[in-house]
Amino acid sequence: MGWLPDPVEALLEVALVGELTVIGRDxxxxxxxxxxxxxxxxxxxxxxxxxxxxxxxIKRDPHVALALTDPVAMKGNPDRxxxxxxxxxxxxxxxxxxxxxxxxxWRKKEPAIDDFLKARVALPLFFERAVIEITPERCLYWAxxxxxxxxxxxxxPRAEAA
Amino acid sequence: MRSGSxxxxxxxxxxxxxxxTYPHVVVSWIDDDGYPTSVAxxxxxxxxxxxxxxxxxxxxxxxxxxxxxxxxxxxxPQPGIGYDERRYLQLWGRATxxxxxxxxxxxxxxxxxxxxxxxSERSVPQSRRYLAALxxxxxxxxxxxxxxxxxxxxxxxxxxxxxxxxxxxxxxxVAASHGAFTWWTALLTLIGGSFAHxxxxxxxxIFDTLxxxxxxxxxxxxxxxxxxxxxxxxxxxxxxxxVALGLFGxxxxxxxxxxxxxxxxxxxxxGVAGIFVGVAYTAPPLKLVYRGLGEFAxxxxxxxxxxxxxxxxxxxxxxxxxxxxxxxxxxLVALILFVNEIPDRRGDAxxxxxxxxxRFSPMAVQTGYLVAAVVALxxxxxxxxxxxxxxxxxxxxxxxxxxxxxxxxxxxxxDSPYTLMAVMGRNVNLxxxxxxxxxxxYVATLVWSALRP
Numbered sequence: 075m076g077w078l079p080d081p082v083e084a085l086l087e088v089a090l091v092g093e094l095t096v097i098g099r100d101x102x103x104x105x106x107x108x109x110x111x112x113x114x115x116x117x118x119x120x121x122x123x124x125x126x127x128x129x130x131x132i133k134r135d136p137h138v139a140l141a142l143t144d145p146v147a148m149k150g151n152p153d154r155x156x157x158x159x160x161x162x163x164x165x166x167x168x169x170x171x172x173x174x175x176x177x178x179x180w181r182k183k184e185p186a187i188d189d190f191l192k193a194r195v196a197l198p199l200f201f202e203r204a205v206i207e208i209t210p211e212r213c214l215y216w217a218x219x220x221x222x223x224x225x226x227x228x229x230x231p232r233a234e235a236a
Numbered sequence: 237m238r239s240g241s242x243x244x245x246x247x248x249x250x251x252x253x254x255x256x257t258y259p260h261v262v263v264s265w266i267d268d269d270g271y272p273t274s275v276a277x278x279x280x281x282x283x284x285x286x287x288x289x290x291x292x293x294x295x296x297x298x299x300x301x302x303x304x305x306x307x308x309x310x311x312x313p314q315p316g317i318g319y320d321e322r323r324y325l326q327l328w329g330r331a332t333x334x335x336x337x338x339x340x341x342x343x344x345x346x347x348x349x350x351x352x353x354x355x356s357e358r359s360v361p362q363s364r365r366y367l368a369a370l371x372x373x374x375x376x377x378x379x380x381x382x383x384x385x386x387x388x389x390x391x392x393x394x395x396x397x398x399x400x401x402x403x404x405x406x407x408x409x410v411a412a413s414h415g416a417f418t419w420w421t422a423l424l425t426l427i428g429g430s431f432a433h434x435x436x437x438x439x440x441x442i443f444d445t446l447x448x449x450x451x452x453x454x455x456x457x458x459x460x461x462x463x464x465x466x467x468x469x470x471x472x473x474x475x476x477x478x479v480a481l482g483l484f485g486x487x488x489x490x491x492x493x494x495x496x497x498x499x500x501x502x503x504x505x506x507g508v509a510g511i512f513v514g515v516a517y518t519a520p521p522l523k524l525v526y527r528g529l530g531e532f533a534x535x536x537x538x539x540x541x542x543x544x545x546x547x548x549x550x551x552x553x554x555x556x557x558x559x560x561x562x563x564x565x566x567x568l569v570a571l572i573l574f575v576n577e578i579p580d581r582r583g584d585a586x587x588x589x590x591x592x593x594x595r596f597s598p599m600a601v602q603t604g605y606l607v608a609a610v611v612a613l614x615x616x617x618x619x620x621x622x623x624x625x626x627x628x629x630x631x632x633x634x635x636x637x638x639x640x641x642x643x644x645x646x647x648x649x650x651d652s653p654y655t656l657m658a659v660m661g662r663n664v665n666l667x668x669x670x671x672x673x674x675x676x677x678y679v680a681t682l683v684w685s686a687l688r689p
Contacts, residue, residue, distance in 0.1 A: 090319050091311050095264040095272035103264040103272050103305040107324050123380075124359040126366040135270075141262050143276035147311055147319070158271045165370060169381045184318030195386040196458065199363045199468055200356055202380045214275070214296075221277050224295040 076115045082155040086112035091147040095139045096131040111179035117208040154219040158212045165204035172203040247342040252283040258308030290335040357454040392434040400433040402671030407546025409678035410558040416550040428490030435483035436514030443518035453583030455653035459660040460576040510541040531570040539566015560619040567612035568667040579653035609639035628677035635670040
């Protein structure tokens with residue numbers, strides 16, 4: 075199961091938006107606000123093929139960071155965290171894979187998604203999606219969001235052993 | 237280019253003013269291990285200096301030897317639903333040792349300025365590129381999909397069939413009031429007319445796609461912007477062509493059957509004229525809608541051709557009364573096109589599709605709408621006045637307030653494709669309401685004739 079500190083897992087459970095940073099073609103960071111989902115071990119994000127440049131970046135360089143920073147998007151929880159890890163793009167069938175893998179988790183955070191799905195005909199490409207699966211490897215945690223204080227750094231057990 | 241729009245651009249003072257509205261920023265860079273690192277921090281913008289003073293995070297020094305991303309992001313949570321009011325602004329640049337960040341590039345999105353639907357439409361080419369690359373990577377074709385039902389509905393623009401049902405049913409009703417009615421030819425007329433209408437819709441989609449008119453339109457709505465099935469790669473032009481041919485074939489079989497049953501060459505010529513006008517609407521060389529003649533073609537097709545055709549199937553002859561009714565309905569259906577062209581006008585202009593809203597000023601279009609709607613309804617009053625139409629048809633004049641509401645809606649929402657949707661819906665309802673009221677009037681006339689001693 076997961077190794078992320080409890081307060082960070084608590085943030086992931088409620089976060090409506092996190093900032094995913096990927097490495098662009100020219101090697102610079104590119105950040106995308108996305109809704110993060112968490113199954114207790116891996117973090118899942120997802121992207122329509124309409125907005126798929128981030129997927130191309132991840133396939134070129136899978137190193138990513140997910141920042142959880144906005145208390146408004148986390149039910150008022152003021153804590154902050156940045157999770158670094160390696161991402162994998164799941165895209166064998168962009169029409170159905172994501173429904174099987176993450177629709178349940180997505181629905182919990184954004185129940186309105188079911189209404190959008192019923193209107194799939196109106197915006198068919200929005201529902202052609204790939205899943206970004208992040209294996210967390212390291213984590214920085216700031217209690218009360220105080221980034222003027224040193225973060226608590228934690229690494230994944232295997233990464234620590236390595 | 238302002239940050240309310242999507243493309244990457246050189247940052248301006250406007251961007252820094254926008255950044256200042258965010259409570260914090262997320263600063264990101266690529267660390268020495270090759271991983272992105274992000275940290276939230278407070279900041280102050282210095283718009284005149286074109287810089288951002290970042291508060292230095294503890295024990296996580298902001299590097300000065302590499303590019304940084306600085307992002308402000310905002311949502312408004314909607315408990316039990318999700319969230320809205322999405323906006324973000326991302327700046328790239330470098331920082332100095334005192335954590336002063338100077339941006340050199342920016343991009344962002346604010347859904348109050350570029351609505352999500354438009355943002356999505358602008359991104360369709362990216363989806364196509366991505367799926368094409370994925371297909372190459374996987375060694376098999378990966379395309380977007382829709383269920384057969386929804387694909388058929390979207391491809392044929394099935395909901396627009398009301399524009400056929402109204403004139404066909406009215407033609408049958410006028411014929412019935414003249415003592416001519418056969419249920420199965422009436423049913424075949426409705427089915428055949430529907431096939432012809434759907435075939436023409438698909439044909440128009442083919443030519444609007446080939447001309448680039450649909451591609452140039454980044455603000456389609458449920459009423460406008462075409463079926464987009466080729467643009468979305470849900471079907472190919474070849475597939476659409478087969479659909480159109482199948483529908484034309486079905487319409488032709490039913491039409492020829494009705495000609496054979498009625499023995500009316502008039503009906504044959506009406507059918508030929510209908511197909512000709514429908515195809516010439518977008519197809520070269522005539523491309524009527526590209527020349528500002530689309531409304532005329534639609535008025536002819538959904539007025540005299542559909543309504544008189546249905547009348548001729550029942551009676552075997554032409555008459556003045558159904559012609560007057562057909563002019564009213566033809567004008568109203570043409571006004572559906574006229575209003576639906578308003579949100580498409582920029583894309584249409586870019587593709588050389590010189591529709592009336594492309595050619596005329598907003599005021600001329602709005603006034604033109606009101607005048608045409610009043611003329612359409614006045615024709616009924618004139619028809620009753622000269623004794624051509626039964627007096628109960630005057631009930632159709634109840635549509636006037638609705639026409640005026642559409643006119644009012646056009647004045648307020650002319651430049652907003654998405655708020656215009658409600659007005660476009662109201663305008664469709666005007667045709668349905670007037671058509672329905674005329675139908676009621678003819679049924680009442682029939683009942684009155686049956687009960688009269």
